[in-house]
Amino acid sequence: MSPAAGPGGSAQMADLGPRLLSGLVMAGLGLGMVAIGGLPLAVFVAAAVGLMVWELARMCGSGEAGLLAGVAGVSSLLAMLLPEGWGVPFLILPAFIGISRLDHRKMSFAIFAVLILLAGFGLVHVRGDFGPAWMAWLILVVVVTDVFGYFAGRLIGGPKFWPKISPKKTWSGTVAGWIGAALTGWAAIAILGGGSEVIGLSIGLSMASQLGDIAESALKRRAGVKDSSNLIPGHGGLFDRFDGMLGATVLFLMVEQVVGFPPAPWG
Incomplete structure (x- = not known):
C-alpha cells in the first residue's frame, strides 16, 4: 500500500517525522546563534541569505544560481561587518548582478534579493542593538502569527483571503x-518592559510577515513550483x-x- 492510500492520510503521517526532526534542528540552530550573537550569528545569517538567494535565482530561471548565491552571501556578510554606511551598497549589489545575469523575471529577482539581504542585516542589527530577548520577540511574533493562522484557518475556515x-x-x-x-506583544511588555505601542508594533509586524508569505506564494505561482527547493525535509x-x-x-x-x-511607557 502506498503512503497516500492509507487511512486518515498516511502520507502526511509519513512526512511528520522528518518534518518534526528538521524543525527541531532549525529551531536549535537558530536559538543557539541568537544566544551566541556576534560573528557566528553574522556568518550563519549570511549563509542563510546565500541559500535563499540560490532558491530565488532558480525560481527566476537562472542557470547561475550558485554564482548569485555566493555573491549574496559574501555581500550580506560584508554589510553586517563593515560600518553601516559602507555596508549599504553591498545590500543592493546582488540585485544588480542578478539583473545583468537573468533573462527572465529580472525585477522579481532584484526586489526579493534586496528584501532578503535587508532582512538578514536587520536580524543581526536587532541582536546587536537590542539584545537576544528582543530578537526572540521578533521571531516569536512571526512564529505565533503562523501558528495561530494555521489552526484558526482550519478550525474556523470561512472566506479565503486570496484564493x-x-x-x-x-x-x-x-x-x-x-x-x-x-x-505576544503583551507578553513582551510584561517580561521585557516597554510601552503599549509594542502591541501595535507586534500587530504591524504580523501583517508584514503575512505579506511576505503572500509575496513568496505569488512568486512560486509565477515560477510554477510548489516549494522554493527541497533543502529542508x-x-x-x-x-x-x-x-x-523577511516581511x-x-x-x-x-x-x-x-x-x-x-517604546517607553506612556506618562
Whole structure:
C-alpha cells in the first residue's frame, strides 16, 4: 500500500517525522546563534541569505544560481561587518548582478534579493542593538502569527483571503495571526518592559510577515513550483520557512527609528 492510500492520510503521517526532526534542528540552530550573537550569528545569517538567494535565482530561471548565491552571501556578510554606511551598497549589489545575469523575471529577482539581504542585516542589527530577548520577540511574533493562522484557518475556515495565490489562507486565519501577535506583544511588555505601542508594533509586524508569505506564494505561482527547493525535509526550502521573517524584519528596520524602540511607557 502506498503512503497516500492509507487511512486518515498516511502520507502526511509519513512526512511528520522528518518534518518534526528538521524543525527541531532549525529551531536549535537558530536559538543557539541568537544566544551566541556576534560573528557566528553574522556568518550563519549570511549563509542563510546565500541559500535563499540560490532558491530565488532558480525560481527566476537562472542557470547561475550558485554564482548569485555566493555573491549574496559574501555581500550580506560584508554589510553586517563593515560600518553601516559602507555596508549599504553591498545590500543592493546582488540585485544588480542578478539583473545583468537573468533573462527572465529580472525585477522579481532584484526586489526579493534586496528584501532578503535587508532582512538578514536587520536580524543581526536587532541582536546587536537590542539584545537576544528582543530578537526572540521578533521571531516569536512571526512564529505565533503562523501558528495561530494555521489552526484558526482550519478550525474556523470561512472566506479565503486570496484564493488564486494562496488557496489555503483564510480571513479567519489572517485575523487570528494578528491576535496572536498582539498577545505576544503583551507578553513582551510584561517580561521585557516597554510601552503599549509594542502591541501595535507586534500587530504591524504580523501583517508584514503575512505579506511576505503572500509575496513568496505569488512568486512560486509565477515560477510554477510548489516549494522554493527541497533543502529542508518536510518543509520545502529555506525561503518557504523564512518568507514571513523577511516581511517582519524589513518593516522593523523601517519603523524602529520612528517609534523609538523599545517604546517607553506612556506618562
